[in-house]
Amino acid sequence: MSQPALTSNNLDAFWMPFTANRQFKKNPRLFVGAEGMYYKTADGRQVLDGTAGLWCCNAGHARPRITEAVQRQIAELDYAPAFQMGHPHAFELAARLSALMPSPLDHVFFTNSGSESVETALKMAIAYHRVRGEGSRTRLIGRERGYHGVNFGGISVGGIVANRKMFGTLLGGVDHIRHTHDLERNAFSRGQPDNGAEYAEELIRLVQLHDPSTIAAVIVEPVAGSTGVLIPPKGYLKRLREICDQHGILLIFDEVITGFGRLGSPFAVDHFGVVPDLVTTAKGITNGVIPMGAVFCSSDVHQAFMTGPEHLIEFFHGYTYSGHPVACAAALGTLDTYEEEGLLTRAAELEDYWADALHSLKGTRHVIDIRNIGLIGAIELEPMAGEPTKRAFTAFLNAYEAGVLIRTTGDIIALSPPLIIEKSEIDRLVDTLRTVLEALD
Numbered sequence: 001m002s003q004p005a006l007t008s009n010n011l012d013a014f015w016m017p018f019t020a021n022r023q024f025k026k027n028p029r030l031f032v033g034a035e036g037m038y039y040k041t042a043d044g045r046q047v048l049d050g051t052a053g054l055w056c057c058n059a060g061h062a063r064p065r066i067t068e069a070v071q072r073q074i075a076e077l078d079y080a081p082a083f084q085m086g087h088p089h090a091f092e093l094a095a096r097l098s099a100l101m102p103s104p105l106d107h108v109f110f111t112n113s114g115s116e117s118v119e120t121a122l123k124m125a126i127a128y129h130r131v132r133g134e135g136s137r138t139r140l141i142g143r144e145r146g147y148h149g150v151n152f153g154g155i156s157v158g159g160i161v162a163n164r165k166m167f168g169t170l171l172g173g174v175d176h177i178r179h180t181h182d183l184e185r186n187a188f189s190r191g192q193p194d195n196g197a198e199y200a201e202e203l204i205r206l207v208q209l210h211d212p213s214t215i216a217a218v219i220v221e222p223v224a225g226s227t228g229v230l231i232p233p234k235g236y237l238k239r240l241r242e243i244c245d246q247h248g249i250l251l252i253f254d255e256v257i258t259g260f261g262r263l264g265s266p267f268a269v270d271h272f273g274v275v276p277d278l279v280t281t282a283k284g285i286t287n288g289v290i291p292m293g294a295v296f297c298s299s300d301v302h303q304a305f306m307t308g309p310e311h312l313i314e315f316f317h318g319y320t321y322s323g324h325p326v327a328c329a330a331a332l333g334t335l336d337t338y339e340e341e342g343l344l345t346r347a348a349e350l351e352d353y354w355a356d357a358l359h360s361l362k363g364t365r366h367v368i369d370i371r372n373i374g375l376i377g378a379i380e381l382e383p384m385a386g387e388p389t390k391r392a393f394t395a396f397l398n399a400y401e402a403g404v405l406i407r408t409t410g411d412i413i414a415l416s417p418p419l420i421i422e423k424s425e426i427d428r429l430v431d432t433l434r435t436v437l438e439a440l441d
């Protein structure tokens with residue numbers, strides 16, 4: 001469809017991230033507005049947001065409390081230096097965030113994105129061992145198919161091949177456990193799959209190979225999102241925690257997408273009842289309105305740094321915009337919105353309806369698996385012979401034309417609507433997908 005409003009724009013200069021640039025620029029898909037559950041396109045259509053932007057607009061769009069908080073803050077204090085100076089909202093926000101997280105995860109370090117949260121957590125883990133006199137613990141362990149952002153630490157511990165293979169040898173001293181995807185045993189599971197807790201035992205193999213005295217931390221997404229939604233088998237995360245405990249290894253949960261209500265509880269930590277040593281977050285912390293991330297760490301990790309002369313910096317790390325006043329205001333307005341509207345637990349109320357709706361797509365053309373947890377869903381498609389990713393990408397384009405925003409990765413459709421979604425909108429999302437999939441080659 002042509003978009004006349006764009007003809008005067010030069011689309012060439014902007015090198016778009018994670019985008020098929022040439023395909024996009026031939027037929028651009030531009031949003032010019034957003035409210036509640038809907039985006040407005042440049043050609044004047046309403047598009048139902050099936051993905052909360054990029055897993056971040058958990059309270060939906062144009063939420064007044066957040067908008068007002070940001071506007072007020074810019075007028076009052078636009079910026080305060082982040083090093084050796086502070087402003088009250090950063091402290092207020094850290095206290096409110098730590099109150100949301102189970103003990104002992106009671107300290108918060110601010111960043112500007114999920115990628116930066118990951119780098120921060122990895123550095124914190126290595127430095128933690130060093131300040132305690134265990135400087136040989138430098139190895140990091142990630143998981144195949146994991147996504148931890150795009151910086152060098154994150155792609156090193158990450159396990160998505162396309163994100164790694166172009167960028168050289170990455171960080172040294174990194175190893176990976178296998179992913180938990182098991183279509184043969186777990187296809188069409190509702191919620192956590194029954195099979196696969198034993199995949200956690202792989203960690204023991206790596207501990208034996210490298211020796212625990214060399215391993216600083218294990219990082220996993222509690223629910224792997226970007227790779228196409230891999231839900232942890234029952235008992236798997238608990239077993240990872242046990243193995244880490246046995247060997248003095250820190251466990252990091254990357255909650256950049258699971259944080260802030262996506263699973264029906266404030267964090268995956270609550271949902272799975274497994275408490276790691278560090279938690280990385282971003283996205284939903286400000287409802288996607290202003291870039292921000294936060295790393296939560298246990299009191300034990302924090303305390304290990306709080307030694308030595310008091311005039312010395314304890315952790316040589318931070319960003320110019322760590323705890324930016326406007327981001328803090330956005331986050332406080334976001335927490336108010338989540339709390340006033342019960343959004344941090346709303347996914348739990350909708351989960352059964354959501355699961356029924358998604359699983360009603362079983363038997364639809366091309367569908368080889370459907371999985372769900374909280375307000376996350378994935379529909380895995382049989383790839384086209386010789387053209388992997390094309391079928392799902394075509395579904396994405398056709399769904400957009402039909403007024404629904406979905407996200408695809410490989411041949412998997414991933415869904416993560418804002419937590420304000422109504423049942424009628426779930427129906428519309430799923431009905432549109434059914435029509436789109438039935439019409440696909």
Ligand SMILES: Cc1ncc(COP(=O)(O)O)c(C=O)c1O
Binds near residue numbers: 112221256
């Ligand atoms: C689990 C996880 N970690 C890290 C990131 C990176 O976040 P950002 O794009 O804000 O750097 C993402 C982004 O999707 C993510 O899903």
